[in-house]
Amino acid sequence: MADATSQAPSQGASHAQTGAVARFLKATELDTRMLGMLGALALIWIGFHLLSGGLFLTPRNLWNLSVQSASVAIMSTGMVLVIVTRNIDLSVGSLLGFVGMVMGVTQAEILPDILGFGHPAIWLVALAVGVLTGALIGALHGYIIAFLGVPAFIVTLGGLLVWRGAAWWVTSGRTVAPMDATFRLMGGGPDGAIGAFWSWVVGLAACAAIILLLIQGRRQRRKFNFPLRPLWAEAFLGIVGSALVLGAVAVANSYPWPIGIVRRYAEANNIVIPEGGMFIAHGIAIPVLMALGVGVVMTFLTLRTRFGRYVFAIGGNPEAAELAGINTRWVVMKIFILMGVLASISSAITTARLNAATNAAGTLDELLVIAAAVIGGTSLGGGVGTVAGAMIGAVLMQSLASGMVLLGIDTPLQNIVVGAVLVLAVWLDTLYRRRVK
Amino acid sequence: MADKTPLVEMKNISIAFGGIHAVEDVSVELFPGEVVALVGHNGAGKSTLIKILSGAYKRDSGEIFVNGERAQIANPRDAKRYGIETIYQTLALADNVDAAANLFLGRELMTPWGTLDDVAMESETRKVMGRLNPRFQRFKEPVSKLSGGQRQSVAIARAIYFNARILIMDEPTAALGPQETAQVSDLVRQLKKDGIGIFLISHDIHDVFDLADRVVVMKNGQVVGTARPGEVTEDDVLGMIILGKCPPGATPGPGALQVAA
Ligand SMILES: Nc1ncnc2c1ncn2[C@@H]1O[C@H](COP(=O)(O)OP(=O)(O)OP(=O)(O)O)[C@@H](O)[C@H]1O
Numbered sequence: 001m002a003d004a005t006s007q008a009p010s011q012g013a014s015h016a017q018t019g020a021v022a023r024f025l026k027a028t029e030l031d032t033r034m035l036g037m038l039g040a041l042a043l044i045w046i047g048f049h050l051l052s053g054g055l056f057l058t059p060r061n062l063w064n065l066s067v068q069s070a071s072v073a074i075m076s077t078g079m080v081l082v083i084v085t086r087n088i089d090l091s092v093g094s095l096l097g098f099v100g101m102v103m104g105v106t107q108a109e110i111l112p113d114i115l116g117f118g119h120p121a122i123w124l125v126a127l128a129v130g131v132l133t134g135a136l137i138g139a140l141h142g143y144i145i146a147f148l149g150v151p152a153f154i155v156t157l158g159g160l161l162v163w164r165g166a167a168w169w170v171t172s173g174r175t176v177a178p179m180d181a182t183f184r185l186m187g188g189g190p191d192g193a194i195g196a197f198w199s200w201v202v203g204l205a206a207c208a209a210i211i212l213l214l215i216q217g218r219r220q221r222r223k224f225n226f227p228l229r230p231l232w233a234e235a236f237l238g239i240v241g242s243a244l245v246l247g248a249v250a251v252a253n254s255y256p257w258p259i260g261i262v263r264r265y266a267e268a269n270n271i272v273i274p275e276g277g278m279f280i281a282h283g284i285a286i287p288v289l290m291a292l293g294v295g296v297v298m299t300f301l302t303l304r305t306r307f308g309r310y311v312f313a314i315g316g317n318p319e320a321a322e323l324a325g326i327n328t329r330w331v332v333m334k335i336f337i338l339m340g341v342l343a344s345i346s347s348a349i350t351t352a353r354l355n356a357a358t359n360a361a362g363t364l365d366e367l368l369v370i371a372a373a374v375i376g377g378t379s380l381g382g383g384v385g386t387v388a389g390a391m392i393g394a395v396l397m398q399s400l401a402s403g404m405v406l407l408g409i410d411t412p413l414q415n416i417v418v419g420a421v422l423v424l425a426v427w428l429d430t431l432y433r434r435r436v437k
Numbered sequence: 438m439a440d441k442t443p444l445v446e447m448k449n450i451s452i453a454f455g456g457i458h459a460v461e462d463v464s465v466e467l468f469p470g471e472v473v474a475l476v477g478h479n480g481a482g483k484s485t486l487i488k489i490l491s492g493a494y495k496r497d498s499g500e501i502f503v504n505g506e507r508a509q510i511a512n513p514r515d516a517k518r519y520g521i522e523t524i525y526q527t528l529a530l531a532d533n534v535d536a537a538a539n540l541f542l543g544r545e546l547m548t549p550w551g552t553l554d555d556v557a558m559e560s561e562t563r564k565v566m567g568r569l570n571p572r573f574q575r576f577k578e579p580v581s582k583l584s585g586g587q588r589q590s591v592a593i594a595r596a597i598y599f600n601a602r603i604l605i606m607d608e609p610t611a612a613l614g615p616q617e618t619a620q621v622s623d624l625v626r627q628l629k630k631d632g633i634g635i636f637l638i639s640h641d642i643h644d645v646f647d648l649a650d651r652v653v654v655m656k657n658g659q660v661v662g663t664a665r666p667g668e669v670t671e672d673d674v675l676g677m678i679i680l681g682k683c684p685p686g687a688t689p690g691p692g693a694l695q696v697a698a
């Protein structure tokens with residue numbers, strides 16, 4: 001059997017030039033595909049920075065980028081599971097719009113009459129109603145796909161039209177505003193960010209988590225005599241990981257509140273603004289924290305739970321999963337319920353950010369979400385994909401969109417670029433899979 | 438053995454796909470500690486028959502009894518509940534996950550916190566693979582990267598790990614080397630000694646005569662006849678497979694060639 005060959009030294013003399021890179025990749029066990037994506041992201045950022053005359057890589061723009069990415073990033077984590085099981089969801093943008101209208105009407109027109117205007121529970125009830133609505137719609141999609149056997153492509157293509165239409169029907173097209181003050185915190189902005197101090201706390205906690213995970217992983221491997229990464233590689237991963245986290249926090253903390261808001265804040269708290277102005281940092285935005293939270297939960301779900309294991313097994317071989325006794329239909333239905341819940345969370349963020357519920361919210365988001373998942377390494381052939389990759393893919397797609405806005409490119413051309421990038425990403429995925437095989 | 442209740446009794450089983458009668462009025466039984474070989478030409482209906490027992494297909498008619506009691510087998514989960522484990526001809530592995538994930542698919546070991554216990558699963562996998570294929574070392578790789586024989590070993594490991602009472606092996610050694618095949622033969626004898634009933638599907642008449650207590654020959658979805666290896670020759674069995682002719686030493690079934698005597 002082929003066991004012996006896999007242990008033989010694989011680096012021949014002809015590979016001498018690539019040897020250092022290959023050895024580095026092998027030692028750190030970094031995924032070349034993930035690295036490629038980060039490289040593309042860096043290129044896009046630097047490109048826009050140069051083209052915009054230095055406007056892209058500023059704390060202000062990067063902070064806004066992080067907030068704008070949150071919604072697509074959250075949905076892309078669910079899209080990973082959908083695509084891994086060889087399905088697709090074209091309805092997430094419309095779902096976002098419909099759920100946004102439901103949450104908007106609930107908090108602006110229904111709850112104030114029942115609970116009283118500005119009641120502290122309004123945001124929570126509205127969010128709960130939205131999440132429940134999303135879950136029910138997802139369940140409906142999932143049921144039709146898994147139990148009635150209608151292809152996901154058709155069901156969600158129908159959903160794309162149905163829920164966009166439904167979003168209009170909620171108020172006959174009228175925009176609902178303003179949103180509840182607490183609810184609005186989910187949209188970011190000076191109030192919807194946690195400030196410098198707590199941002200550092202979050203950043204340091206994340207660094208600690210990275211280091212603990214590395215140590216824990218090493219301990220496990222040693223216990224079961226699995227090959228260990230060299231120490232320098234572990235240190236490299238720990239240091240680079242922590243540096244990225246702290247760097248991101250530093251950027252978020254160097255974006256100050258606008259002067260007007262500082263003045264109002266100072267008046268409200270009886271603070272005298274010193275001579276040179278007062279620097280109050282935004283810190284990490286709440287929607288970004290929500291997205292990171294979703295990312296952690298979804299990563300855990302995919303890697304450490306039965307549900308996640310079944311999702312990948314179904315993607316790898318649906319028949320085998322069924323023969324192994326997995327209730328594959330129910331798993332698929334759960335994936336669509338989850339997708340509905342995630343679209344609702346994204347909807348809350350989008351609605352809060354706009355401070356209004358409009359029936360057009362989320363239009364074309366399905367393309368960004370699918371592109372994010374695919375760019376992030378989710379294979380349309382099924383069975384392969386990561387939550388982290390999809391979230392980075394979301395940042396990449398949003399970077400393209402924001403960068404084009406910054407350069408003053410009009411919407412039609414933006415759409416052309418997004419469409420082309422989606423096709424390009426799938427083509428690269430096909431190439432990559434062919435090479436790996 | 439006729440005095441004991443059979444472990445499994447499949448009675449008058451039929452299934453058709455479209456117009457094809459893949460299995461027609463087949464009755465077979467299996468006793469504890471017995472190896473029953475199912476043989477027949479390609480497309481004779483062997484795999485289809487055992488897939489009905491393993492819950493993969495729903496039969497059109499017929500009944501299944503386990504330990505003398507009527508069994509409700511509507512899906513693979515039901516079959517496993519009766520202690521029926523299957524090595525499918527297609528292996529039925531999830532290609533994108535590793536050996537341990539496949540072995541425990543659907544029956545994962547969990548930590549006290551309700552998360553997957555990958556470490557425990559891998560260590561168990563190492564143990565059973567050690568019995569089957571001691572040279573196997575690629576525990577971290579998705580099974581799509583394994584050789585045909587290695588994949589087959591994983592499928593066998595999965596079937597024997599969970600203490601099956603009834604084991605179905607659909608061409609279990611088709612991709613194995615001579616040494617691994619011998620190991621599987623030893624395994625079959627060992628399991629037999631433990632009182633497990635085994636349905637063995639194989640095209641290797643030699644192997645079949647070596648391992649089986651009874652041979653059931655199928656042709657065009659029907660049973661030609663049942664024979665004991667001691668009472669007929671390999672050529673007799675070949676005659677049953679190819680011509681559907683039932684020799685004197687065998688018990689004819691509904692599919693036997695009717696010779697105008
Ligand atoms: N899912 C299916 N749909 C339609 N026809 C099927 C299906 N499964 C099996 N058949 C048909 O049923 C008949 C019996 O097939 P089966 O796989 O049971 O044969 P077999 O005896 O296992 O053959 P082999 O030795 O080649 O494995 C064949 O004619 C086959 O074409």
Ligand SMILES: [Mg+2]
Binds near residue numbers: 526607
């Ligand atoms: Mg077969």
